[in-house]
Amino acid sequence: MVRPPRGYDFDIDTYKQSARHQTSRLRQPDQIDPSAMPAYAGPEAPPYLQGFEGEPDNWVNIPPDPIIAAGPDHLMQAVNNVIRITTKAGSVLASVPMPTWWSPVVTVELTFDPWLHYDHHDQRWVMIATGFNYCSAPFYYLIATSHTSDPMGPWSLWALEANLDGAAYTDYWADYPKIGLDDTNFYVTSNQFSCSGSFKHAKIRVMAKSQFYANTGGSISWWDFWGLPSSIQPCLTFGLPDKEWLVRTPSFGGSAVQVYSITGTWPDASPPVLTDEGSIPVASYSAPPNAEQPGGAPDLETGDARLLGAVYRNGKVWTCQAVYGSPDSMCRYMQLDVENMTATFDRTYGATGYSYFYPAINVDPMGNMVSVFSRCSATAPEFAGARFTQKRGHEDFFQVSAPLKAGESTYDKVYDFAPYRNRWGDYGGVAIDPVNTTHAWLTHEYAKPPGTTIPPFIGDGEWGTWIGEVGQPPVNDDGFSPIIVQEGTYYGTLNGATTDGGSSCGFVGADADVWYVYTAPCSGILDLSTCGSHDMNGIDEGTDTVISVHSGLPGTVANEIICSDDNPFCDGTDVGELRDSYAPLAVTQGQFYIIRVANFGGSPAEDFQLHLDLHAAPWCDLGMALAGTNGLPMLSGSGTLDGGTLATLNLTGGLPGGSAYFVLGVGALQAPFKGGTLVPSPDVISAGLPLDGGGALEIAFAWPVGLPVGAALYWQSWIPDVGGPVGFAASNGLLSTQP
DSSP: OOOOOOOOSSOHHHHHHHHTTOGGGOOOOSEEOGGGSTTOOOOOSSOEEEEEEOOOOOSSOSSOOOEEEEOSSEEEEEETTEEEEEETTOOEEEEEEHHHHHTTTOOOSEEEEEEEEEETTTTEEEEEEEEEOTTOSOOEEEEEEESSSOTTSOEEEEEEETTEETTEEOOOEEEEEEEEEOSSEEEEEEEEEOTTSOEEEEEEEEEEHHHHTTSSOOOOOOEEEEEEOSOOEEOEEOSOOSSEEEEEOOSSEEEEEEEEEEEOOSSSSSOOEEEEEEEEEEEEEEOOOOBOOGGGOOOBOOOOSSOOOEEEETTEEEEEEEEEOSSSEEEEEEEEETTTTEEEEEEEEEOTTOEEEEEEEEEOTTOOEEEEEEEEETTTTEEEEEEEEEEOTTOSSOOOOEEEEOOOSOOOEEESSTTOOOOOOSOOEEEEOSSSTTEEEEEEEEEEOOOOOOTTEEESOEEEEEEEEEEOSOTTOSTTOOEEEOSEEEEEEOTTOOOOOOOSSSOTTSOOEEEEEEEOSSSEEEEEEOTTGGGBTBTTOSOOEEEEEESSSSOOSTTEEEEEESOGGGTTTSOSSOOOOEEEEEEOTTOEEEEEEEEOTTSOOOEEEEEEEEEEOSEEEEEOOBOBTTBOOEEEEESOOOTTSEEEEEEESOOTTOEEEEEEESSEEEEEETTEEEEEOOSEEOOOEEOOTTSOEEEEEEOOSOOOTTOEEEEEEEEEOTTSTTSEEEOOEEEEEOO
């Protein structure tokens, strides 16, 4: 038996045949991969630590659909029809055909589309696949969960009817199943097709994990949502948000990402709630063209523009897809602020003359996004192989890609029946190591030298899969390489960090540390805390942190300014044992401060949150003035900022007899403008106000009543002035902070 062809919700054959001739879709990569440049000889990044052969071609299914999960001591890889368990050094402990694996609960004609996770919330392994009978319901979601963190131990298995929409019978089978998870539920999604191959709808099934983790193999209750558009991706959720996020894009293309959320669980007193959160606008895209191979070999099928994975971490959703390029396929990566419905990162990655396709992603605690993908080129030439790259959390660009496993031959392998697609993919996998959390495990397909063709296949292609480990210490591990921070929340990890300094509190000598540097924009009190870190992965399951602030690098007891360990300030966010830290630091405008975050010596070195909140003086000069005819205009403020009291703005140094426009914002933009810097977000812009003969202006007004404590307002004046570099002068930025 062979698997049915991948289901599409549009006419992909017509699209693929015409795609390379549709020049209106041409788009250059947002970032060109330097590794595709002939003269490039730079470092491979992130560091490639080890690699070994994955599951080989089983001559049962195309494509292989390789996926991977990583636990404390083991790896699990699945391809269509086989499940493999190895050590992290690559020793094979078990390799089980999927029909054998699932035989205790069901016998079906075909199993395919495996998906794997290691559930970091509960330290279990989770797997899903499709169970298919040729045009004969029932069809199944095949789900397995381990009893412990050891995949060589016992498992519980289920065959849940996928053709049921809730309790209503259909004869639709489930294609492209995915399983997302958070601390409470599993979220299974699939595309539902009739036996004739007609797309009917997508479905989401919500099930409480506690039913599975009882280790009894008992009956499962679910709640279904159906009648939805195709290819919805549930998130692998890190942290403890109050909802599960799901995302999708149309298969043929578009200019937005559709966002859904689910709250609640099942079984429960009331059913879960699915909310259509709306669409996030993104750069327009369309489905990728097929990938050209060297020597005139048949093109590799690259799929469509559906999303190929989704991860929620540090308050954002990361996702990826393959899209149409100029004229080759490109990988496209997006970071979505789903709470505010904006795209905070949206970039394509590729190179002219090369096809980049079937990307997979995951995100580590530092916000580093790691991706593995397929690449080939007819002109370079380059056989289809697997490569990887990374976008580090504090950077806005990708590192140069490096080979996970180079292709070794052209690939030509199709089923001996129409539509004769040269299938590749349909996906790869990236898993973050739960012990070394700045390391990732990757798997993808590569083309091997031709083997002996076995029916029902024609052609001389043979696929292989490869597994590799990439990783590095935290980027701010070195005491002389701190990350620059401002006010806000930063997510970090001590996993893999070394000891470079010390402090007077905590337990010095066996602690790992990482480093940050903060420059005070204004004088005041800076609240530093790691509140919430000790409960990031569940009550008392996070890092026991120590904070210290120093006047130099690296931070030591000798240059320590303040130190904190286990502070009751965090009571309420640290709901178990009080192990989070808080340090109120008096800061002086313009002064830099070195922040050291460490684990209490001997305790686990894991992930944490660092919060910075500045309580500034009422008025603060932010600088960034732009000189004009009369020198640097200067804006100052006076008044206590108590509601209803008198406040005054004083502008000096403007163009004598000219006019000034005042810009007021609730946030700082700090963007290049007219040869200078526009400091406020331009939420309010005044009419032009006349300056006196000396270029000065004073504005007195009653300060508004009811502003919340800590509310920040940013002020600046812009002055038309031929003495400015682009016809304008500008005052310094001014920050007012509500006491």
